[in-house]
Amino acid sequence: MRNRLQKAFAGVHAEAALKERTLERIYAPAKPRKRARPLIWAAACLVLMACIGSGLFFIPVSAIGIEINPALRLKINRFDIVIGVEALNKDGRRIIEDTNLMFSEYSAAIDALLADSKMQAYFEQGKDMEIYVECDDEQRCTRMLERVEGCVGSEGNVTCHAGNGSGHGHSAGKQSGEHCRHHRHRGGSEE
């Protein structure tokens, strides 16, 4: 069997043409590798991710309403960024004309509103401010309410409360569901 195997394998040779093509490949000048296809795939993935990302970015998942006399509503996305500012009355329109709140983080937007001189004028008149957080996700609601309360700090008569968007006079959309679950006065206990 050994002899037969040796004879059989000895009959197999690397063909001259194969050796020639191999030498040609070895000594051929290096060509830059074509990477067009991976690049196309990478670009397509980027476009897809951008579409999905921007889609998610511009979907509001919660809202913060602010009422003193001006009434405003900030639409917030899942990344806690303000993606819409809505004036709910004439005074509200005056406030948002002069203050750019779009694409800022919601706590920064509330800080900016509270620091606004026109808003300060209402505080000086001794008016009460109401801030409400609307959200379907209870955990998010609680977290946002805590941050909003943190923003309010030692401002005048401010009431903060949160719920799933139902039952508030000015809230647009999300009209179904239970009434506000959390209702806190600044520094007070949960009702």
Next chain:
Amino acid sequence: MDRYADMVRRLCLIHLKNQADSEDVFQTVFMKYVLSSAVFENEEHEKAWFIRVTINACRDLIRSFFRSRTVPLEELIDLPAEESGTREVLGAVLELPEKYRDVVYLHYFEGYTALEIGNLTKKNVNTVYSLLTRSKKLLREKLGGDEDA
């Protein structure tokens, strides 16, 4: 190239069942040799390098999704018509499970011992002995004849 070309071609033959894949691995092995910075102590060391690199390149290609279709032995190697005995023996080797083929080639044609084959293929020497024994039995069943004559 002439020194190892036939050996690389034979190793490709026992692993890859089509011409295109064989050529691809053949060229890859020599390309790796040219680009390699390995320093060989002697000819045996260099030969062992070629065996290892060829077997690994064949295995990589076998695992690859882009592996080409298989073809009959007649298309695989250009053998003269009168070499029907050779074709029969090669056919019997190619019909063996893949794990036996390296061992058969390295032992019967290249003359390596079980210990050397174990070192080359990173297999336990007892495993190599078992593979040799089983492959002898399978080949004898297919080809007939005595064991090592």
